Amino acid sequence: MIRRLLVANRGEIARRIMATCRSVGIETVAVHSDPDADAPHVAEADVAVRLPGAAPADTYLRVELLVDAARRAGADAVHPGYGFLAEHAGFAAAVVDAGLTWVGPPASAVAAMGAKIEAKALLADAGVPILPTYTEPAEVTAFPVLVKASAGGGGRGMRLVRSAGDLAGAVAAARREAAGAFGDGTVFIERYVERARHVEVQVVADQHGTVLALGERECSIQRRHQKLVEETPSVAVDPELRAALQEAAVRAARAVDYVGAGTVEFLLTDDGEFFFLEMNTRLQVEHPVTECVTGLDLVRLQLVIAEGGHLPAVAPPPVGHAIEVRLCAENPAAEWLPATGTLHRFRVPGVTVEFAPPAGPQPNRATLRLDSGVRDGSVVGPHYDSMLAKLVAWAPTRPEAVRLLAGALAGAEIHGVVTNRDLLARVLRHPAFGAGATDTGFLDRHPEVHAPLLASPAEIGLAGLAAALAGAAARRAAAPVLAGLPSGWRNVPARPQTIGYATPAGPIEVDYRLDRSGGLASWAVRRTGPDTANPPAGFEALPEVVLVGSAPDRVTLEVGGLRRTLRVHQVGADCHVDGPDGSVTLVELPRFPEPAPDLAEGSLLAPLPGAVSRVLVAAGQRVAAGELLLTLEAMKLEHPVHAPTAGVVSELPVAAGGQVETGAVLAVVTPE
Structure with missing residues (x-):
């Protein structure tokens, strides 16, 4: 029996594994890099071991450090989670060689499926449908x-190529990214199927020959070949196709003598054909949706299997529908640029359970589950994956699950870091998603889902008014004298109070004036900055507003006869306004701004902190418009920096291997 388990991972999956361990009486050991010293998974473990350094290659990817940490902490078992070394056969073997229990498949199965080129050949011999695959351009x-990367998954090292001229460059870039993420730059090439669905089957297998298939999950909503929305069951899979998929998944597991929890992924075409993509020899990010419809705790099953226990003879029948979304620190409107910063607030309304399946699916009661790796005050840095949390809804029917999940996303308070929350809510509410018309090209075909939930000038203007009124209430509450007088009130008519904000619609100024009783006498919004001559439609036709009440943290307004309450959270100059339809962050502008530093024409600035992975040009070199100058690596992804115009690289202050902060000058291209 396992007594103390080391979790060789971080973030929400570490917390997820620890939650099950607590429920079955197993002590836990956390490992952490220096940036993760104050992370939630560290605080929740019984014992924590420091891995000196920050980069994954120095910490979470060091086999010898992790095995030594298990020994030092008195652990008798290791769970790899997912990502990092979860599919590293050498790590699995090292854990077993150290006399510890490995909570995962045997190293031989990890190796067989980890080398995806050989895995495809093996499963083709086992009768599993395979796409045409090549190893040389x-x-x-x-x-x-x-x-695609042979040694990893998660979309890393993956490139879509539509013409022969782009293939060599894509292969080289994929090799670099795969080597950085997995320590192995081997790639392969396979046929790309347009408008296909990504469908996978969860399997579990014990040491006594029982292999169970626990239904399918559809994961077709993806960006950069990484999943964002997962659900079960798939609307595209009928009972006959489900049986065929499950049979193929079980056949794949048996072909490598699989033991533990794993996922067999398939590509599903419009006409019902399916092809093997890969087998992930670990727990998947999206495992909670399977747990919600089956009532099983997959982490507990992993522990039972590792201890030599038996699985049930048959899988429980699924009940209802479950959908999961991945909340990530990234900006979909800026080409999915990862975001860093401090999460000043992280709250999701209506959560009923965390890190565990509901206590048996209940026919008349929906469930909202949150698996989060962050909390209020968490710092999101550039070193690790951008995923912050997973939010999962279970309901008796798909429409009910969709509605519950979309509403929870819209009402969530996520302050301090840009996320993909608005995009996820818009995807769930899109008619095509509601109709089940999803495939891997969904986001490309529906660019409208990239718009923020609060996008109109009228909505932003109301948010600005609420922020200004909350700020006035905070100042009056802190006033040492005459605190009962409304902010800015005078015996004679005076100029309105004015405050400027930077908003998603550009800079604005909000004017407001309060009467003697504290009511809103007047208000207006003006566009400022270089485009004042062409204000966006909506600012000139603001609605009639009555101030019902204001406090430093909330403002109630009656807008066109409809009452609504807006929650306001101010952190420094940032003012986060949350309402029933979404949220917006406004940045209060100083009344007397400091002069901005002069930047040379053609300066290219770092969009986020990261490491300069490659520099492809030299100072004084002539470059063409769009030419790749250098690449930045942050949050496990490579970000290219291209020349905005033809010209000369007049300055190049960075070198490969150097670290840069947001806003640092990477290069200066002087136009010809």
């Missing part, structure tokens, strides 16, 4: 194709 004769 010269072998490719038809396009489009996908370049």
